[in-house]
Amino acid sequence: MSAVIETDGLGKRYRRQWALTDCTLSVPAGHVVGLVGPNGAGKTTLLSLATGMLAPDAGTIEVLGGRPGAGPAQLARVGYLAQDAPVYAGLSVADHLQLGARLNPGWDAGLARGRVDRLDLDPGQKAGTLSGGQRAQLALTLAVAKRPELLVLDEPVASLDPLARREFLADLMEAVAEQELSVVMSSHLVGDLERVCDYLIVLVGSRVRVAGPVDELLAAHHLLSGPRRDPDKLPDGLEVISASHTDVQTTLLVRTTGQILDPAWTGSQVGLEDLVLAYMSQAAGRRRRDHRHLEVQK
Amino acid sequence: MIWLTWRQFRVQALTAAAALAAFAILLAVTGPHLASRYAASAITGCHGFGCQTAAITFLSQLQAASPYPIVYLLGLALILVAPAITGIFWGAPLIARELETRTSALAWNQSITRTRWLVVKLTLTGLAAMVVTEALSLSYAWWADPIGRAIDLGGSTSLFSGGRFSSLIFATHGITPLGYAAFAFTLGTATGALIRRTVPAMAVTLAIFAAAQLAMPLAVRPHLIPPDHAVAAIESADLDFGNLTATVVPGRPGAWILSSGAINTAGRVVSTLPTACLGPLSGLKPSAPGPCLESHGFREAISYEPASRYWPLQWIETGIFLALALALAGFCFWRLGRRRT
Numbered sequence: 001m002s003a004v005i006e007t008d009g010l011g012k013r014y015r016r017q018w019a020l021t022d023c024t025l026s027v028p029a030g031h032v033v034g035l036v037g038p039n040g041a042g043k044t045t046l047l048s049l050a051t052g053m054l055a056p057d058a059g060t061i062e063v064l065g066g067r068p069g070a071g072p073a074q075l076a077r078v079g080y081l082a083q084d085a086p087v088y089a090g091l092s093v094a095d096h097l098q099l100g101a102r103l104n105p106g107w108d109a110g111l112a113r114g115r116v117d118r119l120d121l122d123p124g125q126k127a128g129t130l131s132g133g134q135r136a137q138l139a140l141t142l143a144v145a146k147r148p149e150l151l152v153l154d155e156p157v158a159s160l161d162p163l164a165r166r167e168f169l170a171d172l173m174e175a176v177a178e179q180e181l182s183v184v185m186s187s188h189l190v191g192d193l194e195r196v197c198d199y200l201i202v203l204v205g206s207r208v209r210v211a212g213p214v215d216e217l218l219a220a221h222h223l224l225s226g227p228r229r230d231p232d233k234l235p236d237g238l239e240v241i242s243a244s245h246t247d248v249q250t251t252l253l254v255r256t257t258g259q260i261l262d263p264a265w266t267g268s269q270v271g272l273e274d275l276v277l278a279y280m281s282q283a284a285g286r287r288r289r290d291h292r293h294l295e296v297q298k
Numbered sequence: 299m300i301w302l303t304w305r306q307f308r309v310q311a312l313t314a315a316a317a318l319a320a321f322a323i324l325l326a327v328t329g330p331h332l333a334s335r336y337a338a339s340a341i342t343g344c345h346g347f348g349c350q351t352a353a354i355t356f357l358s359q360l361q362a363a364s365p366y367p368i369v370y371l372l373g374l375a376l377i378l379v380a381p382a383i384t385g386i387f388w389g390a391p392l393i394a395r396e397l398e399t400r401t402s403a404l405a406w407n408q409s410i411t412r413t414r415w416l417v418v419k420l421t422l423t424g425l426a427a428m429v430v431t432e433a434l435s436l437s438y439a440w441w442a443d444p445i446g447r448a449i450d451l452g453g454s455t456s457l458f459s460g461g462r463f464s465s466l467i468f469a470t471h472g473i474t475p476l477g478y479a480a481f482a483f484t485l486g487t488a489t490g491a492l493i494r495r496t497v498p499a500m501a502v503t504l505a506i507f508a509a510a511q512l513a514m515p516l517a518v519r520p521h522l523i524p525p526d527h528a529v530a531a532i533e534s535a536d537l538d539f540g541n542l543t544a545t546v547v548p549g550r551p552g553a554w555i556l557s558s559g560a561i562n563t564a565g566r567v568v569s570t571l572p573t574a575c576l577g578p579l580s581g582l583k584p585s586a587p588g589p590c591l592e593s594h595g596f597r598e599a600i601s602y603e604p605a606s607r608y609w610p611l612q613w614i615e616t617g618i619f620l621a622l623a624l625a626l627a628g629f630c631f632w633r634l635g636r637r638r639t
Contacts, residue, residue, distance in 0.1 A: 051407060053402075053403060053406065053407075055636065069406075069411075069412075071411060072409050072410055072411060072414075073409075075407065075408065075409045075410065075411065076409035078407070079407070080403065080407040082400060082403030082404070082407075083400075084400065086399060086400040086401045086403055086404050087401070087404065088306070088399075088401055088404070089399070090306075091305065091306075095305060098301065098305075099301075099302055099305075099408070100408065102299070102301045102302060103299065103302065103408035103409060103410050104408055104409040105409055106409065139404070142404070143407075146408070146409060
């Protein structure tokens with residue numbers, strides 16, 4: 001299957017600060033991809049690069065085989081719901097649908113009207129007076145009704161209350177199932193993505209830490225506990241993602257392709273949330289160590 | 299895209315149309331009275347020097363008659379301010395507000411490139427700004443035509459004194475309003491694209507445009523075409539306690555005088571004239587200082603643009619502003635093309 005997003009050494013810099021570095025990814029089509037990471041990790045930067053809102057400072061990015069935002073045809077293939085779901089406050093819901101119809105040759109008017117009816121949006125209401133959830137639904141309607149092949153959603157549920165969050169995601173999954181869309185959506189909360197994503201990218205400190213199908217990631221990671229020992233003296237083929245110690249016990253989250261044979265360890269399955277948190281804290285720890293190192297050098 | 303441009307712009311467009319209509323009604327109500335005053339004045343059928351006297355009488359009576367002085371000033375002010383208003387309220391938010399409210403992410407992710415988005419927005423809104431300003435100018439020119447003709451005949455009062463080359467009249471008549479409007483609008487758009495915030499962009503637009511509006515008559519317009527030079531006998535009327543300021547160029551009616559001064563027999567510019575001819579500074583003017591100075595060999599040197607250069611100057615000034623507008627529009631495209639949002 002071809003890739004929806006293919007990057008090679010992709011980087012983006014704001015003044016002298018790199019918001020995204022050395023990002024090499026190949027996201028296959030037909031997935032609902034979750035892009036997770038803490039605030040400021042570079043999620044929005046990566047998604048903006050994928051939609052052509054930003055141009056890269058290093059490396060290359062191809063979306064659906066084309067340069068992001070390169071022309072009307074490329075723009076038509078990608079639907080984008082930006083952070084906080086911006087809409088024109090002074091324009092009504094109907095105006096927004098009109099806007100979508102006028103600016104997109106592939107506009108599906110029936111789909112758009114159906115969604116607005118189903119979501120109980122008043123066509124005459126000004127978008128500026130909609131609730132956060134309604135605004136997100138309206139923006140999603142615009143992005144979906146242009147019939148894209150890839151839907152890019154930047155923190156679509158961040159500003160929504162739990163109920164609106166659930167409704168939005170259920171509605172999104174319905175649209176995905178109907179239209180056979182590929183989706184890339186970001187969130188700083190794993191919980192939001194756990195139910196809907198089957199592919200995960202963890203982005204921390206402007207770098208991609210891990211990426212892959214969710215079931216493969218879960219199969220390759222194990223939580224090990226056993227008597228206390230130095231994590232450096234583990235057999236080859238085990239990559240320690242995080243380690244915690246008590247006086248007598250060591251708990252490790254490891255990544256391996258093989259079986260855990262050492263009888264001293266008790267292995268257990270790891271949840272998606274623990275997995276993501278382990279990568280986040282690993283990156284944070286690495287940064288702290290780097291920082292100390294620098295201070296010593298001074 | 300045309301639909302979206304109109305949908306986002308229609309309130310401003312209707313406001314401008316309403317203001318224009320109100321101004322047009324004001325002119326339509328007072329204009330015919332002004333024209334009939336002119337027709338009934340002594341200017342009709344005047345000869346020689348009588349025309350100037352008649353023109354002065356006509357203008358001074360007009361200056362005392364409400365509402366003509368107010369409409370005269372209001373019209374000038376509107377035409378001067380209209381480009382600034384469109385630059386501030388139409389140009390500056392065009393890109394800046396989209397970036398500020400982040401609706402740019404919505405607008406630029408429909409199936410249309412942002413270049414096309416900007417082409418349509420700039421063209422339609424920019425043309426509207428030019429049309430509004432030029433419509434103000436043309437309707438005002440129709441209304442003020444009798445005043446202009448009386449001034450051309452040599453009439454002048456404290457208010458109605460500017461010939462068509464005077465700073466205010468030149469910039470509000472002919473085709474220059476088109477240039478000012480295009481420049482102010484694209485200036486607003488470009489500063490908005492650069493600063494990315496609406497209100498600061500508005501302030502910067504106003505400051506730069508006001509500076510350009512002042513710099514053009516003071517520093518640029520007099521140098522657009524090298525002036526012609528003339529040497530003439532010193533007119534007694536041009537002397538004011540030793541200062542010589544020419545008001546007409548003999549044989550060149552309607553010329554725009556850029557500078558004038560006294561020269562001696564050697565052709566050198568002199569700053570002081572013999573007091574024997576001028577009389578004491580505090581006293582009454584001698585009856586004929588002009589012939590007296592001429593007998594001492596002093597003449598008047600004048601640099602001027604003949605009246606025939608009115609339209610070439612109009613075209614050059616408009617061309618300068620249109621070229622600046624194109625450059626600013628180009629900057630906007632470049633800025634958006636760099637895809638920094």
